[in-house]
Amino acid sequence: MYPATFEYHTPGSVNEAVSLLDRYKDEAKLLAGGHSLIPIMKLRLAQPKHLIDLRKIQGLSGIREAGGAIVIGALTTHWMVESSDLLKQTLPILPEAAGQIGDMQVRNMGTIGGSLAHADPAADLPAVILALGAELKAMGPKGERTTKAEDFFVDLLTTALQPNEVLTEIRIPLPLPKTGGAYEKYPHPASRYAVVGVAALLTVDRRDTVQSASIGITGIGSKATRARAAEQYLIGKAPDNDALKTAAERATEGISIRADLQGSAEYKAHLAKVYTRRALTRALERARAA
Amino acid sequence: MATTTKLFGSRIKRREDPRLITGKGNFVDDVKLPGTTSAAFVRSPHAHARIRAINTAPAKAAPGVVAVYTGKDLVEGKVGGLPCGWLLPDIKLPPHPPLAVDKVHHMGEAVAVVIAENPYAAKDAAELVEVDYEVLPAVTDGEKALQSGAPVLHDQAPGNLCFSWTIGDKDKTEVAFKDAAQVVKQRLINQRLIPNAIEPRASLASFNPATNDLTLWVTSQNPHVHRLLMAAFVLGMPEHKVRVISPDVGGGFGSKIFLYPEEVIVSWASKTLGRPVRWTAERRESFLTDAHGRDHITEAEMAFDKDGKILGLRVKTNANLGAYLSTFAPLIPTYLYGTLLSGLYEIPTIWCEVSGVFTNTTPVDAYRGAGRPEATYLLERMVDLGARALGMDPAELRRRNFIPADKFPYQTPVAFVYDSGNYGPALDRALQILDYQTLRQEQERLRKEGRYTGIGFSTYIEACGPAPSQVAGALGAQAGLYESAHVRVHPTGKVSVYTGSHAHGQGHETTFAQLAADELGVPLEDIEIVHGDTGQIPFGMGTYGSRSAAVGGAAIHMSLQKIKEKGKKIAAHLLEAAEADMVYEGGKYFVKGSPDRAKTFQEVSLMAYLAHNLPKGLEPGLEATSFFDPPNFTFPFGAHIAVVEVDPDTGTVKILRYVAVDDVGNVINPMIVDGMVHGGITQGVAQALWEGAVYDENGQLLTGTMMEYALPKADNLPSFETDRTVTPSPVNPMGVKGAGETGTIAATAAVANAVMDALAPFGITHIDLPLTPTRIWQAIQAAAK
Known part of the structure; x- marks a missing residue:
């Protein structure tokens, strides 16, 4: 496992990283935790000429509350997300999902920004970020730019980031009262990526009517996607078992499902519906208890 | 004693x-010698292709490169082909050059080697070797390879048939089936596995031109056999001038028994260059070139009388050998498979036919259990199918067919004489640990709630320590035992x-x-x-x-x-x-x-x-x-029981309990034996539920990384409940039997039977391995229609 030759850069600031990116563009790759990039470099499937290591940059890591939102630095590791008391109190679905990524070694190295920018179609966090309605902040040569999560994931391993932009932070609005979330995942038996991963967020009002619903699904298509049809169906309804089931049946509408060694498109669509129902069921329990 | x-x-x-x-271990890759060069292999991306030309000039000109060799260079250097260590009557022996000369026969086969000052330079230059391939149609499935019109790998083996082998009594078995009250038939696929020892294969060769001595450090389970095969058959070096050292070795599971091209090539290159040459496999190379295991397609039939006594067994197996004969490949699906088909049952007559077949896949050889897991899986599935057909309890049907304790030494209808055994107590103990009757009642109750648990048995026998040498020689061994x-x-x-x-x-x-x-x-x-x-x-x-x-x-x-x-x-x-x-x-x-x-x-x-x-x-x-030189094998045995729950919504399987009662004779160190049993069960469970090599139609290995090939993980397994009975072996002075492979041999069938038991309410009797959620879900869907 010997990667091809590359030049290694350790910028000390985001601006420095951006200018390196701007200089080398497609020949450069950003390195955060490295748990997606380094394996494919070792297989020589990726052969960047320049590797720009972000880990010397101060201030890109950490979790804080600011202005009615939770702000997570792009270099924050999965373990920091998984173990954050602030997140457990405010957005428990995020630590729940982060704790299901890879294994402990991966979670200690892998970062939230790295995972989102890599946009693996089976990664866990994109589904959660979508469900939470997050915004992603990136720095480029012309300054900062914010993208909504649903506009961020473009296609297989492709995001809205420009080749000379660095993802710096993820902002997640604090949820409304009586909101509950859950992440349900069917892990790949080898990689532990999501064959199907469903993040569901439900808000109910005092009459137990669904006020808002958002569902992010990962694993089955070329990118993580919102399950709009299922969400729409639930809003304004009393969330009984039939309603959750009917909503789950609509989870895959509009998603083009990829068959692979883990199963046919038919099977994966079925799984997505089962996991959507499970995620909705748990999210509802938590919303009611909140 | x-x-x-x-x-x-x-x-x-x-x-x-x-x-x-x-x-602080000292593995091959830890051995440092001054002036060591690194070898990197250029491997075929195609499963079957003619080599039109190889241009090594750009690689030779790359920085740090010491030498680049192709198959032709080895032929000119008088390097022989790799020998086969077990020959069967009328076996076809196509040449097995260490580097392909005219044709490649599987993805990952080496076509050239670059020797450079360090591994990075070697890898970089290997990418510069230009190979002009004429891609040929490939065949990866053992049955398709035997069909007319299939691509033929070797001129020496028309129709891709390497050997046909039989054991048992055909006529007597036919008669037994005529008299049967119940016959069960099943097609069984024992899928291909990839060993994945934690330490990849590695070799370091150092030739001393002053003394003409070659020292080879290599990840070998049998350094003397490596030396003999290499010195006598491949390199033509005097055996006493070759020293083979296998220092600490990180796992083998069989895959490090065999003589591989890489150690031969680094040895020859060291002699040619007068410098030490090292090669350590990348994990990707392990997947593509370590000998794979299993890969059988079998049609099996078992005959019973009305009381559940087995009357006969008929087996026809297609054994996929891969592209070349690995060192002991012919032995595994024959004398380590057909001879085990009596299990621990009194079966009056058995007939087994095996076809060994070449395909455009990585060569197949011994992998933990080697033939015996295939035999056990077959027998235990057939016995379970018999119990289902006869409406009998699977534990009871097994007990009824056990060889009685007073019949040892016991002559089976398939050559073996079992040394010692007492099978009932192992099963009794396992049932007791499990609290079987309570569990059956619980199963009934849960089924009414729409939950599907299953109890699966595997009462197995193993043959350990192949022996004696004289008999092995008569059966085709090219070595003593x-x-x-x-x-x-x-x-x-x-x-x-x-x-x-x-x-x-x-x-x-x-x-x-x-x-x-x-x-x-x-x-x-x-x-x-x-x-x-x-x-x-x-x-x-x-x-x-x-x-x-x-x-x-x-x-x-x-x-x-x-x-x-x-x-x-x-x-x-x-x-x-x-x-x-x-x-x-x-x-x-x-x-x-x-x-x-x-x-x-x-x-x-x-x-x-x-x-x-x-x-x-x-x-x-x-x-x-x-x-x-032992007078006989030893024959350990035991009873394993798996309890699983299947989620019919998704097809996922959860193992709730796993009970193993083994009898490996006297035990020298119970802690070490427990460890072997745990590891063995884990590998066996993995074959049942997760592992399996998958090739596409062009012979591309789709499960060629740890991201796709599902090795077992600790959090998918229960705590194993183990115990032992002790029936000493008479064939050695300590009364010990083998213990290293028992778990692997037993576990696959136990889990498969448990899943089929869980799915019984759907009318499902069989699903092929591995029992992935998608297959189980599809079977449930098909059954519902």
């Missing part, structure tokens, strides 16, 4: 572990034991020391176990087939007896007593009845080397060499 002494049977912690788990041991007592009474067995996870430094310390009555710390070096050890056969304790241990035992005998002569002389009156106990020689007048082992050892006062005619020194 040394079964009552202190160390034999004790849970001694593995002496090798502090070294290994603190990173004994083991060597040299015991050297030093003047201070410390002891070095040189064993022909090889440890790569088995814990020999502990178990063999327990044996020796007990026999000599000296502390464990006084015993050193030395293995894995042809320069130090008498010709040995190495470790595979769960043979080390039963064969290697017995050789050590023999040498220790010789040491004690000689010591007795010296002690009798010093005590002025008759040799016949001497007793040896607790590390002391004394005259029977007078333990106070004694000579210690250390005193006797010292005198052996001082030689100041030895009996007349006795040579100085205290050493002994033995070769133990």
